[in-house]
Amino acid sequence: MSDELATVRLLFADDGSFHHEEVQIPAGAMAGYDRLIDCLMEDPTVLKRLHVDVSRVCSAELTNAAEST
Structure with a gap:
């Protein structure tokens, strides 16, 4: 299993206000998906x-290249 992680920035709408969170997911998890949101919703490792x-998600974007832990 790879230790590489990718950082994803999520923008949420919550009762008229917006806030973001950064999360890390296994970098290899994105390989099987055309859209990042599908990876977040369906990939078992994620x-x-x-x-x-x-x-509540308005947008999800990859913020950097994969990094080793």
């Missing part, structure tokens, strides 16, 4: 690490 309330 789902083991975090839960994202996608009904």
Whole structure:
């Protein structure tokens, strides 16, 4: 299993205000998906690490290249 992680910046809408969170997911998890949001919702390795309330997500973007831990 690879130790490389990718940082994803999530922008949330919450009762008229916006805030962002940065999360880390396994870098290899994104390989099987065309859209980052699909990876966050469906990939088993990502789902083991975090839960994202996608009904509140406005955007998700990869913020940097993969980094080793």
